[in-house]
Amino acid sequence: MDWIVILQAGVATGTALLFATIGEILAERSGVMNLGVEGMMLMGAMAAFGLAANTGNPWLGLVVAMAVAGLLALLHGLVTIHFQADQVVSGLTLTFLGTGLALVFGEGLSKAGAISLLPKVTTPVLSKIPALGPILFTDQSVLVYAGYLLVPAAWYYINRTRPGLHLRAVGEFPAAADALGVNVVRLRYLYVFVGGLLAGLAGATISLAISPGWFSEMTTSGQGWIAIGLVIFAQWDPIRAAGGAYAFGALRRLILDLQGPTTLLGLSNPFHTYYQWGFFLQMVPYLFTIVVLVIGSREAMRKRIGAPAALGVPYVRSEHG
């Protein structure tokens, strides 16, 4: 077990979670909760891998993955913003629909074999930094670097720009935003769509970079749900989201690596000797999500911060005068 390798792989694995989490943060900041992340990610993963396998161009796969996931998100937008349906139910439905569509259109894709993937890059100077260099800047996919850029960009956009201010206003107090001339409906559609784009990107990150291939529902194996959990842990803040996503990625990798070696800290490795103990290791990411949720919720209660005030509430102009 090499810690550098685990952290390096953790950053790569966490990138998919990071995209999905930041996408969901943007949607929820505008007041729309989208529980369909898992479905959109699966659809993105399937579309990306399918297109890359059929055209040989992974970049095309990436773009189409984002587009289809964005379209699915718009459907959620239509149902929750225009038809004012319950956001929880609509989001769940989106997961069903996305999963079903991905399985139907992805039929036979698992046999596609090796395809050309997105390139990996080692940054010339930065990779020489001790510890951080090998972890962050050596042999990482271009998408991992995109993640590094997205985090500060999203933070700056939400907290320091005028459109970001509008975004927060729409999520906290839509009636006031409306009175100031901000188009609540249009902005909510926009950020739900952006959330979908990023969920599609997250799916493509998995199937074209982190663990290439199409393994039906196992491709994402619940990461969309973990991303939604991370949003709560992150208190709707992109920088905390990055910390959570990378830590989660490292945890997943650690669990995989724990079962390999015959000795652990000088003792015989129980997870190697008794393979069935691995089933308990598999629970750890999900248990960890629950722990993370509890921490996030407690903090929100203590500091009286947390979810955007209008999260989950449809905006109807007439009801607010």
Place this chain on the structure above:
Amino acid sequence: MKGSRVVAPEAAVKRRAIFPWRVRAEPRIADVPHWLPPLVSLGALLLALVLGGIVLAVVGGDPLQTYGHMVKAAFGDVGVLSDTLTKATPILLCGLSCSLAFRAKLWNIGAEGQFFLGAWAASAVVLWPVLPATTPRVLMLLAMALAGFLGGAMWGFVPGVLKAKLNVNEVLTTLMMNYIAISWNNYFIFAKWSELGFQMSPKFPTSAWLPRLADYAQQVPLFAGLTTHLGLLVGLVAAGILWWVMYRSKWGFEIHLTGDNPKAARYAGINIARNTILVMMLSGGLAGLAGMSEISGVVHRLQGAISPGYGFTGIIVAWLAKLNPLAVVPVSILFGALILAGREIQPSGIAKLLQGIILFCLISSEVLLRYRIRVVQVQRG
């Protein structure tokens, strides 16, 4: 007012002068007519089938032939009808589980995990073993049902407490508990109770089998080969009891109020935390009972593939039935048919896809109950 034309604002006229008609949604002020909700649901269902058919045609299937095949595979003769009812049994119990939780606005997405834990706990009675194989059948089955109920209830208790005491989002905790339940079961299937290294437990002794119609073929020849088991009756009785609890009992009113208006519930002196935990436990228990009924009535052993997503289908069923336990019965039979027939058609994701489309059409259609959709003429300037 009646008959008068509704005139659209002038700004809209300038933009859309080419098209003299507009669709407008007006909030309903009067009560919705009694016949409308079921009609709208039926319309949504039909629309979903049409949309599903389009997807089928896109991936290269023949929608009409596929649907025809599905109807035949689910309702064609007494044998398959009985299989449909067998498939409907766990869906019925999971649908009831979700109806109760959703009524209290608790989003229990964990019926799937509670189902698995119920199946595990019921198996533990036989395999641990808590009771010897020679235990009288009635006693054995009662113990298994109790264990299954408690297993599911325990799996609902954890998210319930976290929600009630720490305000932790129950959608996510129940979902995470699903994954944990599957790993937990796998440990027992692959290691502890594995039969000769296969990924399944040994077959249960017949004292742990729920009686099926086929068991009475000697008395009633018509029953020969029919798979429907006692779990269906349990589900029907549960539906009746749950209907009474939800619509006629004081507690049912309490949880409805808690869900609709927590503030009012608190002023009324209702203990919200206690009710949250109770609802989650009862909801989990019903799903756990579904797991017990499935392994005791159909599979007769603990193995990995005991559910094609019954817990998730329960969510759709509950919503389609508008959370009414009595309506859950026919809807779950419909979905039992969908799952049974869905196994025979390719590609395999079709059944799941149809479920997603149906639910989307359904929740979208509810806008028709809140608004009147009218086509209005735009006055030409």
